[in-house]
Structures are given as structure tokens and as C-alpha cells.
Amino acid sequence: MSETVEEQNDDAVVARPPVRRGPGGHGPGMQGPTEKAMNFGPSAKRLIRRLRPELLGIWAVGFLAVVSVVCAVLGPKIIGQGVNLVFSGAISRLLPAGATQEQVIAGLRARGEGQQADMISGMTLTPGEGIDFTALSHIMLWVLALYILSSVFSWLQAYVLNGITQRTVYRLREDVEAKINRLPLRYFDKMQRGELLSRVTNDIDNISQTLQQTMSQLLTSLLTVIGVIVMMFIVSPLLALIALVTIPLTLVITMIIAKRSQKYFVAQWKHTGELNGQIEEAFTGHALVKVFGRHREVEETFRQKNDEMYRASFGAQFISGIIMPAMMFVGNLMYVVIAVVGGLQVASGAMQLGDVTAFIQYSRQFTQPLTQLGSMANLLQSGVASAERVFELLDAEEQTPDADPAETPTGNRGRLVFENVSFRYAEDKPLIDDLSLVAEPGQTVAIVGPTGAGKTTLVNLMMRFYELDAGRITLDGVDIAQMTRRDLRSRTGMVLQDTWLFGGTIRENIAYGRPDATEEEILAAAKATYVDRFVHSLPDGYDTVLDDEGSNVSAGEKQLLTIARAFLAQPNVLILDEATSSVDTRTELLVQKAMSALRADRTSFVIAHRLSTIRDADLILVMESGAIVEQGTHSELLATGGAYYTLYNAQFAGAAEA
Structure with missing residues (x-):
């Protein structure tokens, strides 16, 4: 199942994006994305650096987080004062009125109750009086106010942080889109379309989710740990x-487990991209799979890739999932130790009961952010693994930049000259070597030859989908390498064998050739290319909505739509790559007439396998192994009895024998 790739930054009239082709028009072979993953540290730092434009907002988030955490950590201390007030009041009620605290302590020691005397000595008592509910209500109001303030500032922090995260991811998506526009066709030759889509969608969404969920928790958890430690030392x-x-102990456990699970997260997102690529390929070629009865092989391939993804995902989530239970175990051990030591401190009078209860709350506040940091480890690793894949895309080698300043042809004649052009897809496999030819304005140049001869490669070089290894190509006397790609492709129209339509109406698909075209011009192009003939049979006419596969029109009708698109653009140079291969014989004759009008006064290159379609060409180039072995008119080439004669007779002899 072949894939097609849209050549970005392309203002040419392209009926379908260039198909992935390797030497001689064949794909160079599917190659998976690079598997070498960056280290966690450099990737995380690079992701953080993308937050620099939001520095002011980050400072605001930090301020809001500090206020929220300060209010939260003061709460237990004040609650402890309330506990002391209640406990002291309850004990004071049991003591004889009128006595002082010192007298009560002395009496207890005299009766041999020294432990109780020590405990009471650490308290503030007023014998005979009960709980001071007025003071207690004031404490509770303070606690309520602090927790309300903490919640409000926490909400504001989340609101500001959400804007920071979404703007950062927005810019990342923009950078990725711009990068795709600057990538050469070679990159798409080696990348599965589903894998690329996975990086652009799944991985960026995962980065967004990671930033959203971890930044706030990470900052709040760190500030909480610092604040709680300060309050612990005060208490x-x-x-x-x-x-x-x-x-x-927590840091060691987290680092050991995180180091082991990182490779699984990298593998998880790698297998996600591969699985998406396989699914996209299978769905695109669903009819072909059914025709050849290969659904079992497709299911088996899916099962294998799904198993690989399952094992990587299970390993990543299981190993990283150990962090949180380990943190909870350490926290519970600390809680037990603090409860025992704190109880002894209260019994000895070294601490008050309220301080111990406050410290136990602080111990929970202390272990909770540590546990959150541990649970965030898997999110961070997953997000950084996705960031690595996106950064690999952003770091991919770009196509050579346009010349600055660029040159522009002064005329619109469409004279194309190849001067000693050499090109190869692979370094060790020459394809086109020292090729020279001249296409005069208004000429129709047909390119024929066996499969793999380099016909489509020649067209790709004209469009600068690939850069030359040697030589140059000029358009109206200007080296196309010195022109901007936009200028070059705006002067060129292309209709390929593989049709490609947008999701949209028939009118919009035709107008893609020239967006500023009037309704009359669109209708004229449709009539000239016989699109008008079948459109009126559709329920909504020109407003009929097509999906991106064009499944609600026939293959021949799709071909006519792409021809109408090129017709509307009226380019200087026209490239037709088997443009009538999907239409019936009667329609082909009509389209050939339309093509004759379209080719008038402009240079045309026609790649043809059916030699009967190019008999009237002004110049026929016969290519073999990347070289032009013959050139001339139809009658001249037949008269020589060479390669063209052999091709022509073999084609029609085969038809006669059939």
C-alpha cells in the first residue's frame, strides 16, 4: 500500500501531492523513525526553555503558589493552638478552683505522680475554668480564612498556568507546522504518514497534558515541602x-525507579507511532487488502505491533507506578515514628498535645507532596519521551533555503533548460547522470521509458522537490535554484496519476488551483475539462461535499477534477504524469482535446506509458537508467527503429496478442 505525502510550502497547482518515490519512481523503502532517544535531562531542559516567553506569567504563578502554600502551612499550627486551648480547658475544669498551676504541679509530685506533673508543666492552665470558646471561635475563623485564601490563590494559579501551558503548546504546534513546511521530500520518503501524524498530534497532546498536570503540582509540592520543613523546625x-x-530515601527510590522506567516510556511512544502508521496504512488501503485477501496478515501485523506497545506501556506504567506505593510506605513509617516520639514528648512535658497534632498534620503535608512528586515521575517521563520525538522532528535536516536575494524570470515564456544535470537518491546508486535537454516555449515534451527510468524523478527536479547533485535547470534563463520555491511553483501546474482531493465541495476543490477565481472562471474550467457533464448528475451539483478520499465520485471523475484545477490556474509550465490514466476511452479523447487547449502557448511535460497518447508531442524523450537515449518526434523515432520503436511495437503487439 503506497503512501502519498503533501509537499508543503507549495504554491504550484498540484492535483495530488507527490507520491513517495525513490530511484526511478519507486519508494526507497519504508524506514522507521530514528530510535536514538535523547537523555531525560537535556530533553526536559529543552522543554522548559520553551517556557521563556511566559516568564512574567511564571513569576505570577510562583507568587500565587507561595501565598497559597503559606496560607495552607499556617493552618495546622493555628489548629494546634486550638487543640491546646480545648485540651487545657478540659484539664483546667478538673483541677480545684483557686489553686495556681504551680500548686497543682507541686501537689502531684508530692503524691508521687511525677509523669502527670511533667505533662501539666508543659501546658498553660487556669484551674477551675473550662474551655474559652470565644478564643476558640477566633482561632477557627482564622483557620477558615487561611484555607479560603489558600484555595482562591490556588485557583488563580491554576488559571494563569493553564494559559501559560496552552500558549506554549500553541507555539510548539506552530513550530512543528512551520518545520514540516521546510522539510524536504526526502524526509517524507523515510517517514510513515501515521508515525508523523502521531508525533504532530498524540505526542504534542501528551506534552500539553504533562505540562498542565505537573507544572502546578511540581511547584506547589516543592513550596509545600519547604514551607512544611520550616514549620516543623518551629514546632x-x-x-x-x-x-x-x-x-x-525518597530521592534515591525515585531516581532508581525512574531510571529503569524511562526507556519503557520512550519505547511506548515509539510503538504508538508505529501502530498508528500501520493502522493508517491498513485503512487507506482497505479495499486492496480485501481484494488480495490479506486481512489475516494485516491483523497479524497489528497484533504484533499492539503486543509491542502493550509490553512497553505495561512496563512503563508498572515500574513507574511502584514509586507512589514506595513513597506512601516511607511516609507511613515516618508517621509512626513521629506519633511515638511525639507522644513521649507530650508525656514528658517537652511538647504540648496541640503541637504534636500540628506536627502530625505537617508530616502528612510533608509526605503528600513527596508522594505527588513520585507519582508525577511517570507523567514527566512520558511527557519528556514525547518531547524527544517532537524535538527529533524539529531537528530534522531542512531543505536548502531560498536564495536571498532571489531572482525572478522577466518573462512568462516557460523555456526550460536542463544543463548537465546529475541526481541520485542514494549515494551509491546513480540515477540521472549528465542529462541535458531544452524545452522551448509552447512545446509539448513527452517523456517515455520503462519503469525505473527516472521519468517522474525528472519532474520532481523541475519542481525542486529534490535538489540537484550537479548541473542546473533554468526557467526563462534563470536558475531555478536562485528562484523562491513559491515563485517557481506558482508558474507550474501539475496533474499526477494519483488523484488527491480536499475534504470540501467540488467548487472549492477546483478553485484550489486559483483561490481568487470568479464563479464564471470556475465554471469555464469545469466545462472545458468535462467536469460539468457529471456534476449536474450529483444531488448538490458544485456544492456536493467530497471527503478527503473522494469516495463519493469515481476514479475517473476525480481525475477530471484535478485536471480542472490545473486548467483554472493557467500555469506557464504544465506537467502531466499519466493524467488520463483513470478515465474511460471516450472521456480520454475529450480530455485530450481539453489538454490541447490547455497546453497552447505553454511548455508541457507529459509522462506517458500509453504511447498512443503522445503521438502529437513536439518532442519525445526516451529515458533508460536516468539517461535520454533517444529524442525526436513520433515518426522520427519510429523511423530509427531504436528504443522507442521497440517500446511502441511491444505495447501494441501485446495488445494484439491479448
Whole structure:
């Protein structure tokens, strides 16, 4: 199943984007994308550098995050004061009124209850009085206000960050689109269309999701860890030191697991692209698969690629998924140690109960962001793996830039000259070597020869889909390498054997040849190419909507639409690559008449396999192995009895024998 690739930045009138061709018009062979992945660090840094245009917004996010975290981490400390107030009030109610706290402590020690005396000594009591509910209500209002402020600033942070993320991904998509427009056709020869689409869609969407989900959590988690550590040391330096032991342990666990899972994330997105390529290819060639009964082979290929993707995805998610349970285990161990040591501190009077409850809350606040950081590891690795694939596309070698300043032909005659042109797709496989020819204005030049002779390659060189290895091609005396591609292709119309239509109406598909054309000009082109004849049989006429495969019109009708598109553009140079191969014999005769009018006063190149269609050509070039072995008119070449004579007789002898 062959694939087609749209040549970007192309203002020529192209009936269908150039098909992927290798030497002699054949594809050079499907090659997978490069598998060498960047390291996590450089790729992550490069992704972060793309946030530079949003520096002001990032500072705003940082400020909002700081305020939100400060409000959140102050809450447990104030709640601890409330717990102290309640606990002290409850104990004070049980003590005899009128006595002082010192008297109560002395009495307990005198009765041998030293542990209770130590605990009470660490509290602030007023014997005989109960809980101060007025002070308690004030504390609760402060806590409520802090948590409301924390939520509001957290929401504002998420709002600003969402804009930063979407604008960053927007620019990334723009860069990718612009990059595709600058890539040479060689790149598309080696890249499956489904794989390329996967990078442009799936991988960029994954980057967007990763930035959206991790940036906010990452910043908030880091600030929370810092804020909680500060508050821990304020509450209890001893317990804070115990809690800090978990940080290096957490980092070591995360680094070990993340290092093992990164290769699986790279493989996961690589296999995703390959699977998309296989599916796209199978769906595009669905009818062909059915005709040759190859559905079982397609299903088996799908099963194998799906299994590869399953194993990579399972490995990536399973290994990275271990991080969060490991972090929770470490956090629970810390919680147990803090609860035991804190209880002993309260019993000894070194701490108040409210401080211990506050510290336990801080321990949860401390382990929660560490756990979040661990759970984000798989998201980060997945996003960076996608970023690597997108960066590979952005780093691909571009086509040579247009000359600056560029030259422009002064006339519109369409005189094309090949001067000692040499070209090869592969370094070790010469294709065209030292080829020279002249196509005069108004001439119809036919190019014939066996498959693989280099006919379509010659056309690709005229359009600068590929750059020459040696020699030059001039259009009206100007080297096409010194012209902008836009200028060159705006002077050239092309109708290929493989038709290609946009999703849109018939009118829009014809007008693609010249968007500023009037309705009368569109109808005139349709009538001249006999499109008008079948359009009126369609329910909506020229407003009939075609899908991108043109499945609601026949192959011959699609061919006529592409010819009408070229007819409307009225180019200086016309290239026809088996442009009537899909139409019936009667329609072909009509189209040949239309083509004669279209070719008038402009240079035309016609690639033909049916030699009967090019008898009236002004010049026939016979190519073999990238070289012109014969040239002349139809009658002249038949008279010589050479390669053209052999081709012509073989074609019609074969038809006679059949």
C-alpha cells in the first residue's frame, strides 16, 4: 500500500501531492523513525526553555503558589493552638478552683505522680475554668480564612498556568507546522504518514497534558515541602530532623525507579507511532487488502505491533507506578515514628498535645507532596519521551533555503533548460547522470521509458522537490535554484496519476488551483475539462461535499477534477504524469482535446506509458537508467527503429496478442 505525502510550502497547482518515490519512481523503502532517544535531562531542559516567553506569567504563578502554600502551612499550627486551648480547658475544669498551676504541679509530685506533673508543666492552665470558646471561635475563623485564601490563590494559579501551558503548546504546534513546511521530500520518503501524524498530534497532546498536570503540582509540592520543613523546625526541631531522614530515601527510590522506567516510556511512544502508521496504512488501503485477501496478515501485523506497545506501556506504567506505593510506605513509617516520639514528648512535658497534632498534620503535608512528586515521575517521563520525538522532528535536516536575494524570470515564456544535470537518491546508486535537454516555449515534451527510468524523478527536479547533485535547470534563463520555491511553483501546474482531493465541495476543490477565481472562471474550467457533464448528475451539483478520499465520485471523475484545477490556474509550465490514466476511452479523447487547449502557448511535460497518447508531442524523450537515449518526434523515432520503436511495437503487439 503506497503512501502519498503533501509537499508543503507549495504554491504550484498540484492535483495530488507527490507520491513517495525513490530511484526511478519507486519508494526507497519504508524506514522507521530514528530510535536514538535523547537523555531525560537535556530533553526536559529543552522543554522548559520553551517556557521563556511566559516568564512574567511564571513569576505570577510562583507568587500565587507561595501565598497559597503559606496560607495552607499556617493552618495546622493555628489548629494546634486550638487543640491546646480545648485540651487545657478540659484539664483546667478538673483541677480545684483557686489553686495556681504551680500548686497543682507541686501537689502531684508530692503524691508521687511525677509523669502527670511533667505533662501539666508543659501546658498553660487556669484551674477551675473550662474551655474559652470565644478564643476558640477566633482561632477557627482564622483557620477558615487561611484555607479560603489558600484555595482562591490556588485557583488563580491554576488559571494563569493553564494559559501559560496552552500558549506554549500553541507555539510548539506552530513550530512543528512551520518545520514540516521546510522539510524536504526526502524526509517524507523515510517517514510513515501515521508515525508523523502521531508525533504532530498524540505526542504534542501528551506534552500539553504533562505540562498542565505537573507544572502546578511540581511547584506547589516543592513550596509545600519547604514551607512544611520550616514549620516543623518551629514546632519541634527533634521531630523535624526525624522527618528529614525521609527526603534522601525518597530521592534515591525515585531516581532508581525512574531510571529503569524511562526507556519503557520512550519505547511506548515509539510503538504508538508505529501502530498508528500501520493502522493508517491498513485503512487507506482497505479495499486492496480485501481484494488480495490479506486481512489475516494485516491483523497479524497489528497484533504484533499492539503486543509491542502493550509490553512497553505495561512496563512503563508498572515500574513507574511502584514509586507512589514506595513513597506512601516511607511516609507511613515516618508517621509512626513521629506519633511515638511525639507522644513521649507530650508525656514528658517537652511538647504540648496541640503541637504534636500540628506536627502530625505537617508530616502528612510533608509526605503528600513527596508522594505527588513520585507519582508525577511517570507523567514527566512520558511527557519528556514525547518531547524527544517532537524535538527529533524539529531537528530534522531542512531543505536548502531560498536564495536571498532571489531572482525572478522577466518573462512568462516557460523555456526550460536542463544543463548537465546529475541526481541520485542514494549515494551509491546513480540515477540521472549528465542529462541535458531544452524545452522551448509552447512545446509539448513527452517523456517515455520503462519503469525505473527516472521519468517522474525528472519532474520532481523541475519542481525542486529534490535538489540537484550537479548541473542546473533554468526557467526563462534563470536558475531555478536562485528562484523562491513559491515563485517557481506558482508558474507550474501539475496533474499526477494519483488523484488527491480536499475534504470540501467540488467548487472549492477546483478553485484550489486559483483561490481568487470568479464563479464564471470556475465554471469555464469545469466545462472545458468535462467536469460539468457529471456534476449536474450529483444531488448538490458544485456544492456536493467530497471527503478527503473522494469516495463519493469515481476514479475517473476525480481525475477530471484535478485536471480542472490545473486548467483554472493557467500555469506557464504544465506537467502531466499519466493524467488520463483513470478515465474511460471516450472521456480520454475529450480530455485530450481539453489538454490541447490547455497546453497552447505553454511548455508541457507529459509522462506517458500509453504511447498512443503522445503521438502529437513536439518532442519525445526516451529515458533508460536516468539517461535520454533517444529524442525526436513520433515518426522520427519510429523511423530509427531504436528504443522507442521497440517500446511502441511491444505495447501494441501485446495488445494484439491479448
